[in-house]
Structures are given as C-alpha cells and as structure tokens.
Amino acid sequence: RPVVGVLALQGDVREHAAMVERAGARALPVRRASELSEVDGLVLPGGESTTMSRLLETFELLEPLRERIAGGLPAFGSCAGMILLARQALDGRPDQQQLGGLDVVVRRNAFGRQVDSFEADLDFTGIEGGPVHAVFIRAPWVEKVGDGVEVLASVPEMPGSDDAAARIVAVRQGAVLATSFHPELTGDERVHRLFVDLVRQA
Ligand code: GLN
Incomplete structure (x- = not known):
C-alpha cells in the first residue's frame, strides 16, 4: 500500500486519513520534515x-x-489546501505563502460574497458512478x-445569484489534484481514490 501523508497542522485531518485508508492507502499524519520524507503522496x-x-x-x-512538490510529490489540496498549492492566490494576505505545484490562480473566499457555504452535485471528470456531492x-x-492544467469539475452557476459564469472547482496538473470543496465530509471516497491512483502511478 502506498503511504499517503495528511498534513496535520489544521483542518479535517482525521476525516482525510479515514478516506485515504478507505481508498486503499496507508495514512500518515505529517507534522515534521522527517515524516514528510516517508510519504508517497500528501493531502493538504x-x-x-x-x-x-x-x-x-x-x-x-x-x-x-x-522542494518535494517541485520534485514531483503527488499532492491533493482541498479548499485552503488548493489555495496553498496554487501559483497565486487573489484576495490573500500579503504574507500568504504559496507552495506551488499547480499553475492556477485562485480567488479566496470567492463564493463567500454570495453565500458562505453551499452544496452541489458535480460531474467530475475521471470519476465514474454518478455526480460527486460537494460541500463548499x-x-x-x-x-x-x-496550459498543463486539466479542469475536472465546475459549478455551472452561482447558487442564489445572478452570476451566470461557470466556476472551476476541481483541477489536476500531473499528480497534483485540488478541489475547492471538502470530499472528506460526505462519506464518498471517490475523490481520494482518484488521488491514491495518481500516487500509485507516480
Ligand atoms: N477561506 C479559507 C481560506 O481562504 C478556506 C476555507 C476552507 O478551507 N474551508 O483559507
């Protein structure tokens, strides 16, 4: 089984670890560099x-x-994890650091102008068996x-607003995967399975 680390500084560490295990990998909480060196992939x-x-x-x-991400470490960032992996974050604080790995520009709290949180069923490229229920x-x-970034899922239009633009909420670049939403919360491990497959292929 591949070893998939879960960055354990903040957030749904236990839920992600449980999903990683259900997806067929061994989960390892990561808080120090020595632990980072033991993993084949990392969830943020x-x-x-x-x-x-x-x-x-x-x-x-x-x-x-x-360094590890630049060296090709497979990574999966959810929400704030996506922001960290992005090349650039708009509406961030000046001291916000980026890890890189994903050639995307994200906007923080973007949906929050209309609604703080919402749920949607999304078609997700590469995931079979029906839409993914997404919690934002x-x-x-x-x-x-x-150029190297594949869009995997979008919200067709903003719920409860007149903004008709589709908004990209899941992307992949090589072995780096990111979602705006929280797939650890819904009991559906298909997004984690997709990531564990990327880890196996790497
Ligand atoms: N709004 C948070 C941020 O900008 C992300 C929210 C989340 O991770 N649920 O970092």
Missing part, C-alpha cells in the same frame, strides 16, 4: 490558508514541502488555469 486539508502557511513556517515544513465552506474558485 482545508482550514485557513494564511494560518496554514504560517504554521508551515513554524513547523519548518514550508521549504521541505516546496468559504471556498475559493479557480480563476485562471495554465
């Missing part, structure tokens, strides 16, 4: 991306993690994608 949970980037510095994980909590959306 949601939370608050500014706080998480500060905690990454405090725990001396920022540089080691940047002060979620970012992806505003710009680079």
Whole structure:
C-alpha cells in the first residue's frame, strides 16, 4: 500500500486519513520534515490558508514541502489546501505563502460574497458512478488555469445569484489534484481514490 501523508497542522485531518485508508492507502499524519520524507503522496486539508502557511513556517515544513512538490510529490489540496498549492492566490494576505505545484490562480473566499457555504452535485471528470456531492465552506474558485492544467469539475452557476459564469472547482496538473470543496465530509471516497491512483502511478 502506498503511504499517503495528511498534513496535520489544521483542518479535517482525521476525516482525510479515514478516506485515504478507505481508498486503499496507508495514512500518515505529517507534522515534521522527517515524516514528510516517508510519504508517497500528501493531502493538504482545508482550514485557513494564511494560518496554514504560517504554521508551515513554524513547523519548518514550508521549504521541505516546496522542494518535494517541485520534485514531483503527488499532492491533493482541498479548499485552503488548493489555495496553498496554487501559483497565486487573489484576495490573500500579503504574507500568504504559496507552495506551488499547480499553475492556477485562485480567488479566496470567492463564493463567500454570495453565500458562505453551499452544496452541489458535480460531474467530475475521471470519476465514474454518478455526480460527486460537494460541500463548499468559504471556498475559493479557480480563476485562471495554465496550459498543463486539466479542469475536472465546475459549478455551472452561482447558487442564489445572478452570476451566470461557470466556476472551476476541481483541477489536476500531473499528480497534483485540488478541489475547492471538502470530499472528506460526505462519506464518498471517490475523490481520494482518484488521488491514491495518481500516487500509485507516480
Ligand atoms: N477561506 C479559507 C481560506 O481562504 C478556506 C476555507 C476552507 O478551507 N474551508 O483559507
């Protein structure tokens, strides 16, 4: 079984670990660089991306993690995790650090202008067996994608608003996967399975 780390600084660490195990990998909480060196892939949970980037510095994980991601470590970021993996975050704080790995520009709290949280059933490229039920909590959306980035899911239109634009909420670039929403909360491990498959292929 591949070893999939779950960054354990903030957020739904236990829920992600349970999903990783259900998806057929061994879950390992990661708080230090020595633990990071043991994993074949890493999940970055949601939370608050500014706080998480500060905690990454405090725990001396920022540089080691940047290096491993640049070296091809498969990573899956949910919500704040997506923000951290992005090349750039709009509406971020000036001291917000990016890990890179995903050639996308995200906007923090983007849906929050209309609704703080909402749920939607989404068609998800690469996931069979019906739509994925997605829970969004002060979620970012992806505003710009680079050439190597595949869009996997979008919200067709903003719930409860007259903004008719589709909003990108799931992307993949190589072995780096990110969702604006929280797939650890719904009891459906298909997104984690997709990630564990990427880890196996890497
Ligand atoms: N709004 C948070 C941020 O900007 C993300 C929310 C979440 O991870 N649920 O970091």
